[in-house]
Amino acid sequence: MGLAERRRALGYSQEKLAQLLGVDRTTVGRWESGRVAPQPPQRRGLAAVLEVGLHELDMLLTLPRAAGQEAAGHQSSDPPSVGDPDEMIRREFLRILTVSGALTALPAEDAEALAEGVRRGVPADFARMNSHLWQVYQLARSKGSVYLVVRDQLTTLNEALAANRRNARPLLSAAADLFQLAGEVAFDGNRYSDAAAAYSLAASVSRDASAYDLWACALVRHAYVDMSEQHYRQAAQMLGVAERLANRGDSNLSTRHWVASVQAEAYAGLGDMAACERAMDQAETVRDLTADSANGGWLRFDGARLAEERGSRYVQLGRLDLAEKSLKDALEQTALVSGQSYRRRGAVLTGLAAIGAKRRDIEQVVEYGREAIALARSSGSGYVARRLQALCDEFGPLSRDPRVAELRAEIAVLSTP
Known part of the structure; x- marks a missing residue:
């Protein structure tokens, strides 16, 4: 069964499916023909509407692409959509x-x-x-x-x-x-x-420039793309390369400490608490460096976010007691004085809402979730929107509560490309 067959089995037209996902009907057509694949933010919504898991969705999406590749000598003459x-x-x-x-x-x-x-x-x-x-x-x-x-x-x-x-x-x-x-x-x-x-x-x-710190930071940022799609093992491999490059760079810079901080996130995603804590401890030695160890541009890691990062890692690992303490400390540090703080505060609030979801505490979910949504709306930040989208995965049976259902609906609108 392909994507189109699954859609029809549920009684949806292309128009209805597009309406539910906030996309154009032609976009659904391109997905079904295999010409383009849904973007990661669209995948979760598509899987939910089709009532399948992400792995099953991959299977549905693979079939039309494979069929198109087997058609001998056939190539689509359609130009790339100007709306992509x-x-x-x-x-x-x-x-x-x-x-x-x-x-x-x-x-x-x-x-x-x-x-x-x-x-x-x-x-x-x-x-x-x-x-x-x-x-x-x-x-x-x-x-x-x-x-x-x-x-x-x-x-x-x-x-x-x-x-x-x-x-x-x-x-x-x-x-x-x-x-x-x-x-x-x-x-x-x-x-x-x-x-x-x-x-x-x-x-x-x-x-080509033999700029090892720049090189390492580029790999760290690339690893974030992998982690946004929950490819933690791939991210960990890339970060291992970044670590080796950073060790060849300037020891007065905080590059290797930033690498360690992001490695902690990858290890948390893999469920390895011991490796996560070792990496976080390494990241915290950034405090031993001089004040100019970060340049405010391509290297901004100065340890200011360590509390929220440690809290987020503990949320991933299910250590809610440790996570809540770290995140509440971080919340006090994120006064809204800059655009950067909007992103930081939004991430902290989403982490606290996730703790509430894991504890089945609806009041905590709604309180922190609503404030995070307000920040995402005012800043237009895709980063905060992604964090909120991941929060929906934690709701489970809480979604039956009208307040949580309303929160989910607001997040869905926020996440629509």
């Missing part, structure tokens, strides 16, 4: 644009001098621009608003690299930095394919 977000982003990254958009984000007194430096391909000016863009990204409530500026800067970097091939290494480092920011923007918008592509490019360019 991944395809639009890919085209935009390849389009030749100017740096004018990036310059509008700078203070007026800096713009003229920096514009001249960028035109001449001065690596230090690219580094300054990148640092500024990371700050804009961190402060932006809607992370997607930074995309156009990042795209313009990437184009200008490409042009500078073409004109400065003999002294390319500093420019390659700047490009690796910027590709990581591009990946962050895509990842926050639930565009996993583009995030993975950007992180892969960042890793490749970092390797």
Whole structure:
């Protein structure tokens, strides 16, 4: 049985299924024909509507693709849909644009001098621009608003690299930095394919520049894509490579500590508490470093989030007593003073709601869940939306309560692409 057969067996038309999932009918048609696959945020909703597990959904989706591959000499003549977000982003990254958009984000007194430096391909000016863009990204409530500026800067970097091939290494480092920011923007918008592509490019360019810390950080970010789809073993393997690279990097930077922190998440996903705690203990030694161990751009790990990260790992491992203490400590630290704090506070609130779900405490689920939803709405953060979507998996029989059912419905709307 394929996807279309399962849909018909449940009595749904393509239009009805599309309506339930908040997508266009043609999108359902492309899924059923095997031309495109649902994005990870859509998979959970599709599986729920079709009343199957994620593994069964994979089987339903595989059949039309296999049939299409076996049709001898047959290739679809349909062009890529202009409405596919991944395809639009890919085209935009390849389009030749100017740096004018990036310059509008700078203070007026800096713009003229920096514009001249960028035109001449001065690596230090690219580094300054990148640092500024990371700050804009961190402060932006809607992370997607930074995309156009990042795209313009990437184009200008490409042009500078073409004109400065003999002294390319500093420019390659700047490009690796910027590709990581591009990946962050895509990842926050639930565009996993583009995030993975950007992180892969960042890793490749970092390797060419022999920039081991940049390289390791690109792999860490790529591991987050794997973990967002619960591929914890794959993430752990990639993080093992990142660990080796970080050990070859600058010992004054916090790269290896960030790697350890994310390894703890992968180990928690695999259910290995001993390895998780060892990794968290390693991450906490970041406090032994100097104040400038993080650069605020492609490397931002300074230990400020350790309480919430430890709490989230304990939630994954089912140690609710330890998790609640860590997360409540973290909640006190996340005053809403920046766009970055919206994401952090949203993650902490979702973790506390998950603890309530595991304890079957409806009041706790609703209290923290509603505040997290409000933050996700105000920030447009795909990251918080993903965390809330995962929270729904914890509801179980609580979903029969009208308040929890309403919460689930609000999360479903929030998560609709």
